Amino acid sequence: MESAALSQIIERVRESAQQGRALRISGGGTKDFVGGPTVALSRAERLDMRGHVGIVDYEPSELVVTVRAGTPLAELEAExxxxxxxxxxEPPRFAAGGTVGGMVAAGLSGPSRASVGAVRDYVLGIEIINGKGEQLRFGGQVMKNVAGYDVSRxxxxxxxxxxxxxxxxxKVLPTPVAETTLTFECDQASALAQLHAWGGQPLPLNASCWVDEGGKGRLYVRLRGARAAVEAAGVVMGGERQESAQVAAxxxxxxxxxxxxFADGVAQPExxxxxxxxxxxxxxxxxxxxVAAPLIEWQGALRWVHAPVDAGPAxxxxxxxxxxxxxxxxxxxxxHLQDVAPKQDAALQAVSRRLQQAFDxxxxFQPHRMGTGG
Structure with a gap:
């Protein structure tokens, strides 16, 4: 049965399409900053999704949960x-108030992304309202249900x-049985070389972070999995084991x-x-x-850098x-942002245009919204 909140959303989209009014779909607004402010974003009317809430179905034994988009992410994670x-x-939250729909729409993943996969890898099915105000469903509640183009992901x-x-x-997974964090004092090159070497071994490597702490490089490696595997890997890899409650924080x-x-960079407005x-x-x-040394995650694949906007081309x-x-x-x-986005491949541009025309x-729905997922 269609809820009152969903009916209002559908009606709002239909009216906007008829009148040519842009909509900014929003939950808790915790990721509005990503990509910087845009003119299109500021001129759009907000479509607040926070009234469309609730866990619709949850089967722990099946490792599947179905939830409405406006449901607070914190509520889902607690359940x-x-x-x-x-x-x-580990979807990033950045602040309190984020929603499940915002988590999927942003497509951002946390420290363990390199070892367990991204948000899109866990989306089994999805329901959306397209730019005509039509309610569409794609996928389902099992992995083997994809025929043709995977719209859900x-x-x-x-x-x-x-x-x-x-x-x-x-799709959800059981909380890991065992976890430990190892630390190593090393420079950036040594950290990357070591992570690359470990990547070719059967180790329960879950997340990593290299950061320059006051001129001294330190690599943090989190192991997760079966207790015996985590213990054995700790012996093989060495390093200093961190057991304090502060590690999880x-x-x-x-x-x-x-x-x-991250805080040090925010403190420098330039x-x-x-x-x-x-x-x-x-x-x-x-x-x-x-430009100072980056913070490195995802076993070397993700590198965060503090730099001026005009350093974009470089x-x-x-x-x-x-x-x-x-x-x-x-x-x-x-x-004030400059146009620093790389030019998209012509074939990808054509696909993007066709998708945009088909759905909206x-x-x-903010075709110029800047963002980055993964």
Whole structure:
């Protein structure tokens, strides 16, 4: 049965399409900063999803949960934790109030992304409202249900540009039985080389973070899995084992960008936060002059950099030379953005245009919204 909140959402979309009014789909607004402010975003009318809430179906034995888009992410995670389960990709929250729909639309994943997969890998089925106000369902509640183009996973990281996510079915996993964190004092090159070597071994490597702490490089490696596997890996890898309760809080801070490294960058208003994605095997990057060492995650594949907005072309060229890309993630409120986005491949542009036309022919769902997923 269609809820009153869902009926209102559908009616709002239909009216906007008829009148040509742009809509900004919003939950808790915890990720509005990603990519920086845009003119299109500021002129759009807000479509608040927080009234469309509730866990529709949860089968712990089947490792599947179906939930409405406006449901607070914290509420879902608490329910899963009470059953000994979790969202293994650790979606970043950045602040209180985030929603499940926003989590999927943003497509952002936390420290364990390199080992367990991204948000899109856990989306089994999805319900959306397209730009015509039509209610559409894709996928289901099992993994083997995909025939043709996988629209469900396409919505992960779409930033609301293709439709209003109203309901999603997610695969969940049991909370790991054992966990430990090892630390190593080493420079950036040594950390990357070691992570690359470990990546070729059968180790329960779940997450990693290298950061320059006051001029001294330190690598943090989190192991998760069966107790025997975690214990054996700790012996093989060496390092200093961290057993304090502070370790879990530190990984949460890494997930939500509240580590001192992130805070130090925010404290410098002339600097923006850049997200550089490169192959895990990429060596130390030749950052522009004056740019400090990055914070490195995902076993070398994700590198966060504090740099001015006008360093964009240099960062893009650097990332592309390493086989990756760079994107602007967070800027100060007073910054004026430049066009630093890399030009999309012509074939990809054509596909994007066709998708946009198919899902949102009137162009009401923020087609120029900047973002980055993964």
């Amino acid at each position: 899963l934790a009470s059953r000994g389960q979790c969202l293994p990709f 396409l919505m992960a990281g779409s930033w609301g540009t293709l439709g209003v996510i109203t309901e999603v079915s997610l 530190d990984w949460e801070a890494c997930r939500d960008h509240t580590l001192p490294w 600097l923006a936060l850049w997200r550089v994605s490169v192959p895990q095997t990429a060596h130390v990057l030749a950052l522009p002059q004056g 960062l893009l060229a650097m990332a592309q030379s390493a086989g990756g890309h760079a994107s602007l993630f967070r800027v100060g409120e007073a910054m 022919p009137a162009g009401i």
